[in-house]
Amino acid sequence: MSSPKPPEALSSIETISAALSSVGYISTRQISTAIHIGQHLRKPILIEGPAGVGKTDLARSLAQSLDYPLLRLQCYEGLDESKAIYEWKYGKQLLYTQILKEKIGDVLQDADTLEASIERLSGFQDVFFSREFLESRPLLKAMEQPSGSVLLIDEIDKSDEEFEALLLEILSDYQITVPEIGTIEADHPPIVMLTSNNSRELGDALKRRCLHLHIGFPQAEREEEIVRARVPGISDTLLTQLVGFVQGLREQDLRKLPSISETIDWARTLLLMHANELDPQIVRDSLNVLLKHQSDFAAVDGEIDNLVRQATES
Amino acid sequence: MTEAIDATRAVGVTGYADRTILKDTLNIVLAKSEEESDIFSQMFDTYFAMPETRQKQSSDQDQEKDQETSSESPDFSARDGDDPNDVQATQSLMRLASQRSSEERMATLQRISDAVGVDDIRFASQRSYYSRQMMREMNVEALENLLKNRFEDGSEEAKSEADTLMKARSQLQSAVREYIDHRFEIFGRAATQTFLNDIVANREIGELDGRDLARMKVLIARMAKKLASQHSRRRRPRQRGMIDVPRTLRKNAGHGGVPFDLVLKRKRLDKPKVVAICDVSGSVSRYVRFLLMFLYSLNETIPRLNAYAFSSQLTDVSDWFDQMGFEPAMKRIIRDIGSGSTDYGQSLLDVKTQYWDQIDRRTSVIILGDGRSNQTDPRVDILAQIEQRAKRLIWLCPEDPRRWGTGDSCMLRYAPHCHSVAHCTSANDLAVALDQVLRAYD
Numbered sequence: 001m002s003s004p005k006p007p008e009a010l011s012s013i014e015t016i017s018a019a020l021s022s023v024g025y026i027s028t029r030q031i032s033t034a035i036h037i038g039q040h041l042r043k044p045i046l047i048e049g050p051a052g053v054g055k056t057d058l059a060r061s062l063a064q065s066l067d068y069p070l071l072r073l074q075c076y077e078g079l080d081e082s083k084a085i086y087e088w089k090y091g092k093q094l095l096y097t098q099i100l101k102e103k104i105g106d107v108l109q110d111a112d113t114l115e116a117s118i119e120r121l122s123g124f125q126d127v128f129f130s131r132e133f134l135e136s137r138p139l140l141k142a143m144e145q146p147s148g149s150v151l152l153i154d155e156i157d158k159s160d161e162e163f164e165a166l167l168l169e170i171l172s173d174y175q176i177t178v179p180e181i182g183t184i185e186a187d188h189p190p191i192v193m194l195t196s197n198n199s200r201e202l203g204d205a206l207k208r209r210c211l212h213l214h215i216g217f218p219q220a221e222r223e224e225e226i227v228r229a230r231v232p233g234i235s236d237t238l239l240t241q242l243v244g245f246v247q248g249l250r251e252q253d254l255r256k257l258p259s260i261s262e263t264i265d266w267a268r269t270l271l272l273m274h275a276n277e278l279d280p281q282i283v284r285d286s287l288n289v290l291l292k293h294q295s296d297f298a299a300v301d302g303e304i305d306n307l308v309r310q311a312t313e314s
Numbered sequence: 315m316t317e318a319i320d321a322t323r324a325v326g327v328t329g330y331a332d333r334t335i336l337k338d339t340l341n342i343v344l345a346k347s348e349e350e351s352d353i354f355s356q357m358f359d360t361y362f363a364m365p366e367t368r369q370k371q372s373s374d375q376d377q378e379k380d381q382e383t384s385s386e387s388p389d390f391s392a393r394d395g396d397d398p399n400d401v402q403a404t405q406s407l408m409r410l411a412s413q414r415s416s417e418e419r420m421a422t423l424q425r426i427s428d429a430v431g432v433d434d435i436r437f438a439s440q441r442s443y444y445s446r447q448m449m450r451e452m453n454v455e456a457l458e459n460l461l462k463n464r465f466e467d468g469s470e471e472a473k474s475e476a477d478t479l480m481k482a483r484s485q486l487q488s489a490v491r492e493y494i495d496h497r498f499e500i501f502g503r504a505a506t507q508t509f510l511n512d513i514v515a516n517r518e519i520g521e522l523d524g525r526d527l528a529r530m531k532v533l534i535a536r537m538a539k540k541l542a543s544q545h546s547r548r549r550r551p552r553q554r555g556m557i558d559v560p561r562t563l564r565k566n567a568g569h570g571g572v573p574f575d576l577v578l579k580r581k582r583l584d585k586p587k588v589v590a591i592c593d594v595s596g597s598v599s600r601y602v603r604f605l606l607m608f609l610y611s612l613n614e615t616i617p618r619l620n621a622y623a624f625s626s627q628l629t630d631v632s633d634w635f636d637q638m639g640f641e642p643a644m645k646r647i648i649r650d651i652g653s654g655s656t657d658y659g660q661s662l663l664d665v666k667t668q669y670w671d672q673i674d675r676r677t678s679v680i681i682l683g684d685g686r687s688n689q690t691d692p693r694v695d696i697l698a699q700i701e702q703r704a705k706r707l708i709w710l711c712p713e714d715p716r717r718w719g720t721g722d723s724c725m726l727r728y729a730p731h732c733h734s735v736a737h738c739t740s741a742n743d744l745a746v747a748l749d750q751v752l753r754a755y756d
Contacts, residue, residue, distance in 0.1 A: 013328070029335070029338065030338050033328065033335060033338045033339055033342060036328065037324045037327055037339060040323075040324075040327040041320060041323055041324060041327070041343075048347070088567075088568070090564050090567040093568055094567045094571070097567075097571075128568060200542075200543070201542070201543045204346075207346040207347075208316060208346070211343055212341075212342060212347065212350075212351070213342055214348050214351055295637075
């Protein structure tokens with residue numbers, strides 16, 4: 001496998017962090033380390049963590065900062081190779097047979113014997129199952145990119161186990177075997193990221209091939225940075241208070257804890273509501289941005305005044 | 315093995331100068347899940363924190379020792395009657411005991427422990443055995459021989475020398491002890507846990523005490539996870555005879571539409587649906603707790619679970635679990651439902667009249683109870699109807715099979731109408747029974 005030089009941005013942990021933050025993704029040392037190692041060991045990175053902490057966004061931001069195309073494969077139950085890797089272009093193949101039927105007389109005109117006809121025909125079979133009739137799906141596309149790419153296999157835990165097995169060849173050797181054609185190797189191996197919400201245990205074979213990165217809820221400081229990057233124009237007072245409130249909320253016993261994406265949405269909402277400071281009334285009015293379950297509303301309702309006080313005092 | 319190579323390569327990339335980066339690096343390469351990551355983090359700290367903390371401790375000790383040794387008479391001198399070999403060995407031991415740099419001492423201890431095989435330690439009770447072994451390996455005997463000679467002498471000078479020797483001996487002992495404790499944390503702790511888990515899993519639920527219960531909770535969660543992953547593979551067997559026309563056409567487009575290869579329709583498998591009917595009176599309630607804990611830990615694999623509890627009357631308790639969480643719901647069940655006298659007939663009738671539509675041919679019905687119905691009509695006929703209606707009817711009985719049919723037990727009358735009846739006393743028995751239930755859906 002030829003290996004073109006990786007971009008400058010991937011050369012060290014610090015440059016990765018810098019590249020990510022230039023497109024608005026506030027990385028942690030752990031995240032950057034994972035990407036750094038992944039790049040050097042050529043291993044896919046399996047990202048786990050609660051929903052909405054920026055797993056998918058990491059891949060998107062990395063692609064953006066490196067100016068690579070992002071190829072995304074959303075997994076679901078029943079996903080198979082014809083949707084993930086490649087499919088034959090049936091229509092085109094059918095059309096081709098029609099043409100072949102018409103032209104076959106001309107082609108075989110001067111072949112006197114059956115053997116000669118077969119010999120001549122066998123040449124056409126190869127054309128039939130060729131790259132021309134191959135429809136690339138995300139995984140094959142990622143292998144075909146002339147310069148690097150970021151391949152995101154999103155929510156791998158939603159797919160079936162057979163699909164996991166299908167991925168193994170791609171993840172360890174960056175190549176795809178199409179039975180009719182042969183093995184297609186990536187000229188420039190993509191940076192592969194897989195995300196999982198842990199709705200089922202992934203197979204050991206897959207885990208073994210991946211680096212494991214767990215992204216949890218951020219510390220207050222990092223969360224503030226993230227919100228500041230994503231919601232420009234928010235005042236420092238409000239920012240500190242709202243992040244403090246969300247951090248407090250995460251310590252409550254809730255069915256669905258608010259994630260970073262919820263914090264960002266909430267910050268935008270508060271900005272729209274022209275709030276300069278948190279107060280219990282505003283929080284109550286906009287809480288539906290943060291909480292997604294009726295039972296969570298009920299659980300938090302009594303605590304709101306407390307949480308707001310804590311957030312505004314500190 | 316591959317992980318070890320990867321780890322080495324990864325450390326080669328990031329370097330090991332910065333401990334936090336080293337930790338992150340190894341964590342990313344070695345741990346494969348959040349739990350493993352936690353375990354790794356603990357292990358890393360235990361394993362690598364040692365020299366540092368020890369250095370601190372021993373530097374404190376060293377300072378004390380400095381003062382002590384400076385005020386006291388220097389070491390000891392060889393006397394007549396001392397074996398020259400012993401003297402030599404003791405001198406090196408004294409050096410070891412008073413060593414300033416902990417790294418040197420560590421290296422020596424490591425060498426000795428390798429010779430003894432301390433890293434094979436599995437149980438806490440082995441610690442004293444290994445510390446004796448290490449002391450012997452160090453040749454403490456030599457020091458003890460000298461000590462004996464000093465005691466026999468009895469003069470003032472000999473006494474103070476004996477003191478010094480004793481002190482050195484106890485210093486060595488505590489260093490060895492500390493070293494072994496640390497090794498046990500690394501190599502033994504996990505093994506002990508596994509061993510204890512094994513015992514708890516096989517012990518009768520009725521005999522568990524409070525400490526075991528906590529362990530049991532963790533254990534059940536783990537067993538449930540294992541069971542879930544075993545059954546998560548959704549196999550879609552091909553059904554004979556049914557042709558999938560669109561797929562067949564597409565597949566055979568390459569042959570000019572002539573169907574050479576037939577594509578057959580695939581049958582989707584049902585997701586497991588379980589109705590658990592639990593006797594929560596008196597002695598059986600303990601078993602119910604674990605059965606339900608197990609079932610609720612399986613909620614990924616069993617998305618539809620209805621739990622009913624009864625003693626004299628049947629109550630739907632599924633919502634309690636959803637709303638209150640496991641422990642409070644369990645408490646409420648025991649308090650509100652567990653008090654009546656057991657009536658299997660009435661409870662089965664309640665199933666028939668109120669919850670009959672919950673049972674269909676995709677449902678597995680699990681009944682947990684001892685089948686002792688206080689002389690009331692057992693309504694075997696309804697059980698027979700459930701068997702007809704459900705996919706599986708499984709009876710889990712915590713009572714010894716030899717006692718079935720004695721007194722007011724109706725087990726022998728119920729048994730013929732169940733697809734299977736299992737004597738179920740330990741967590742392992744539960745796991746086997748549930749494995750059977752899930753297998754019906756594979």
